[in-house]
Amino acid sequence: MSSSLGELPDPAIDVRGLTVRRGGNPVLHGVSLAVRAGAITGLLGPSGCGKTTLLRSIVGTQIVQSGTVSVLGSPAGARRLRSRVGYVTQAPSIYGDLTVRRNVAYFAALAGAARSAVAEALDAVGMGEYAGRRADALSGGQRTRVSLACALVADPDVLILDEPTVGLDPVLRAELWERFRRLADDGRTLVVSSHVMDEADHCDELVLLRDGHMLAQLTPAALRRTTGEDRLEDAFLALVRSGPGGRHMAEEAAG
Numbered sequence: 569m570s571s572s573l574g575e576l577p578d579p580a581i582d583v584r585g586l587t588v589r590r591g592g593n594p595v596l597h598g599v600s601l602a603v604r605a606g607a608i609t610g611l612l613g614p615s616g617c618g619k620t621t622l623l624r625s626i627v628g629t630q631i632v633q634s635g636t637v638s639v640l641g642s643p644a645g646a647r648r649l650r651s652r653v654g655y656v657t658q659a660p661s662i663y664g665d666l667t668v669r670r671n672v673a674y675f676a677a678l679a680g681a682a683r684s685a686v687a688e689a690l691d692a693v694g695m696g697e698y699a700g701r702r703a704d705a706l707s708g709g710q711r712t713r714v715s716l717a718c719a720l721v722a723d724p725d726v727l728i729l730d731e732p733t734v735g736l737d738p739v740l741r742a743e744l745w746e747r748f749r750r751l752a753d754d755g756r757t758l759v760v761s762s763h764v765m766d767e768a769d770h771c772d773e774l775v776l777l778r779d780g781h782m783l784a785q786l787t788p789a790a791l792r793r794t795t796g797e798d799r800l801e802d803a804f805l806a807l808v809r810s811g812p813g814g815r816h817m818a819e820e821a822a823g
């Protein structure tokens with residue numbers, strides 16, 4: 569695939585033997601995965617399986633017990649990654665007493681982005697018409713979109729998005745996935761978490777997590793092929809039920 573970004577290391581993100589405890593409890597158990605540059609990787613699994621913890625480890629905000637996480641060839645959280653990695657958390661982190669435009673302009677200034685990038689980022693998430701509104705007068709879904717615009721405006725090479733489409737209507741969800749696809753086609757690397765298997769078909773690769781264990785990393789087509797299920801929701805369930813043997817099958821199908 570041609571990339572406007574030139575030479576990004578591939579894999580863009582390399583996670584090896586990642587073990588994390590939170591509040592004294594094991595949350596991730598020796599997770600290893602490789603995220604392809606210039607692709608959309610979907611991180612899928614039920615609520616509480618460790619998706620956010622894995623994303624935090626990739627961004628470098630999570631204390632990890634063992635294992636390594638490297639992003640674009642540097643250890644996760646390294647200073648040189650700050651402008652290259654964008655992270656949109658599940659709870660939108662924007663300033664309620666600022667307008668939508670000023671929120672995005674603030675992040676644009678931090679990133680040294682052009683002023684024109686602010687309007688572009690707002691249009692990209694369908695929030696252009698709300699530019700003058702205070703952020704504390706927005707709905708939850710609108711705040712999520714402004715949060716996403718704050719990440720997009722910095723034009724990062726790697727975008728880590730924690731459930732970015734939750735609470736959005738189907739039209740907006742479809743538009744955002746189109747946007748994500750264009751970013752990946754342009755060479756950006758996206759990791760998008762979701763607990764809705766319907767979204768998996770928008771991804772190039774899937775990382776399936778359950779109870780802090782990685783069940784499989786494979787394409788949606790390989791997941792269907794391995795399990796013989798057409799609906800990805802059913803395919804995920806079939807993989808879970810097939811246990812460790814299923815995991816082995818999935819690896820063979822992926823490999």
Ligand SMILES: Nc1ncnc2c1ncn2[C@@H]1O[C@H](COP(=O)(O)OP(=O)(O)OP(=O)(O)O)[C@@H](O)[C@H]1O
Pocket residue numbers: 590591592595613614615616617618619620621622658763
């Ligand atoms: N601050 C914390 N202290 C202790 N345990 C935590 C903390 N945050 C999360 N956990 C636990 O870690 C596990 C994984 O949580 P995590 O938020 O990574 O899951 P998730 O897959 O992102 O869930 P969801 O889809 O509901 O957001 C859960 O069992 C959760 O209860």
